[in-house]
Amino acid sequence: MFGAGGGTCSYQEIHEADVILLWGSNAREAHPIFFHHVMKGLDNGARMYAVDPRRTSSSRFADAWLGLDVGTDIALANAVGRHIIANGWHNPAFIEHSTSGFAQYAAAVEPYTLDEAERITGVPASAIADMAEAYAKADKAQILWTLGITEHHNGVNNVLALCNLALLTGHVGRWGSGLVPLRGQNNVQGGGDMGALPNKLPGFADVVDPEARARFEAVYGRPVPAEPGLHLTLMFEAMARGELRAVYCIGENPADSEADVAHTRKVLGDLDLLIVQDIFLTRTAELADVVFPASVAWAESEGTVTSSERRVQRVRAAVPAPGEARHDIDILADVANAMGADWGRPTAHDLWEELRQLSPLHRGMTWDRLDAEGGLQWPCPSEDHPGSPFLHGWLWEPDLGGRGPSPFSVVHHAGPTEELTAEFPLRLTTGRALDSYNTGVQSDGFASPIRSGDALDVNPADAARLGITDGERVLVSSPRGSVEMAVRLQPDLPAGLTFTTFHFPDEVDLNLITNDTWDPLSGTAEFKAAAIRIDRIN
């Protein structure tokens, strides 16, 4: 929407925020040190609204918890927008100067009255009205989100619905106000920045832009493909169709992490060639024809990673890699050289210098500056540029920095693809626990005293109706399969909703039942909304 893929604020800015909407994020557990910054904001008097189907540990710090039904975020956001417009709390000067498409947006959100939103979302109309008023009238306000927004069949539209609210009120492009997607992995931001996206080159240059390609071809000394590649989900579809026959998988464990994982394992197993490069023999690596043992990127290798606030920071080798494990860059270079290219043996520093040549966002970040200044935030176009704490200040410049106005997006409510039925009457949503991480490849390595394994959280009323008790092992089934797991009674969870983490696939192969419907705009699967049934085992 604004032309660059990154959170618009620095963590420091939330210390001064007046209103915080924490929407689809349990940052207290998933981003604990960011939550320290949130707490500084709250201690300084910010009001926080937690929008989440679950009454999370984060929401306990909020002034209000808006417990919406899974997958009704757009209805809620549109109602917030409508209520702001209806009361004249929007920012007409900003809208006129910096945005386009307001009239269409206003017309599109008109059906989303408070009462209608309450009907769809289950959130009381008064709470929606209160949040809308607080957000609109705040001097500085931020919307933070995580996978509760993006892991839906319409995740991109969910994001756009939140961006609309910032455009409506001018809460973007200024110190303290903005839109903050919290990144789930230590270099997911950096991966995108470096062009690990099917349609982008490093620095977000478009693959389809001939001028951009020419810049890269001049440095690379060879043609750059003019067509966007496939994102992960399309790759799996191409594998299933037999069109993609060889895969080189680096630092990813899709045989445990993908939704509807039985399907994933089958297509990986059917490949002509699967190469896996990882630090452990993961389940994906067990399926591979060739495994390259890699060193641990942050403790055994040199390089950089980029955080949720666009801060590029150095990782450094502290210990030697074990056995035959080698730096990812060395393995890749050797593979390229073996195929006849002449890459030599570049270091992380060499590659960084190449990147600086090609990406204006990173041009001012010398290796020495990254060392001396402890990290720099992009854009940092020149060596005397201090880096950019927040993005999109151009929205407030008289000439919009030479850009066009930022468009509102018309998006409409479309609930989860898998509706609840008599056969599968309960909603399952998934998320992280504080002390564990994804498929456990890393976090299984330490003995956490507060770890309890993957259990299905169930509201006590649902459990009573089903005749199941706390700790009982049950069969949990979705249209895709079944897993056996323990039940944990959770009074804070609304009736009809169930929740589990997904950190112990060897014990609970949870992704056998998650929903692999995916957002055509992002390729992200609807991990947050499956329909399930619980059956007693005996």
Next chain:
Amino acid sequence: MSETPVTITVDGQPVQVPAGSTVLDACTAAGVDTPTICYAPNLTPVNVCRVCVVELEGSRTLVPSCSRRAEAGMAVQTDSERVRHSRKMVLEFLGSAVELDQAPQLDPWMARYGADPGRYGPAPATMDEPLRVQDDLYIRDYDRCVLCYKCVEACGDDAQHTFAIAVAGRGFGARIRTEFDTALPESACVYCGNCVAVCPTNALQFKTEFDLRQAANWRPEEHSVTRTVCSYCGVGCNLELHVQDERIVKVTSPSDHEVTNGHLCIKGRFGWAYVHGGADSDQT
């Protein structure tokens, strides 16, 4: 931020510091080393240890430099007989009741002020509490606790906002406790280890360090410390990896890093074990 800097006199020497600075900041700016125990740059001062006191002209009592704001025209003495005597007594009394042999940063101050805890008996009269080893991440040794409150502050509203521990009891019975003195794994503790990181006397100690000390194999003078970035989530917390014999033995974060302010979560603090093959591998 744009406020006028403040000039105060430290031991007769004028020193200019930014508005909002403390007397301790001014002493440091003047090149004067000040002993501190309960002070940390990333915590709110609680003024309990009294070892940083200075003599402030016009003040009846000595003032704690860590919390007293520098005001224009102040004149402080950091090495007067009264200050030296007070610091000596504080260090001596602490040493008479607490095991300080794992707090080597106190040794130079003990020497400077001639503090001799041995005057009160051959061994410190400690709290005499059992060592608490309740999990694989950190231990609690109450005989080393000086009740400086740093752990309470880090667990509470200075950082973590978990409030798993507080000072319970009064006088000689005062202890840092979980609620109802319940075992840590059953308490509200979330094992961020931020209390351990700020403990000045090793009363709170990472289990890796404890085990290595038990094996007489803790050699901090040989440690290399490498700064890198945590491998979990996307916040970008800086880690300092303390390495002995090519193995990570401790993880901290720089207190001046603007992302962490020295604080980490359980994954950043303890989640590194997989680098060496996991929790079951030999740590010593």
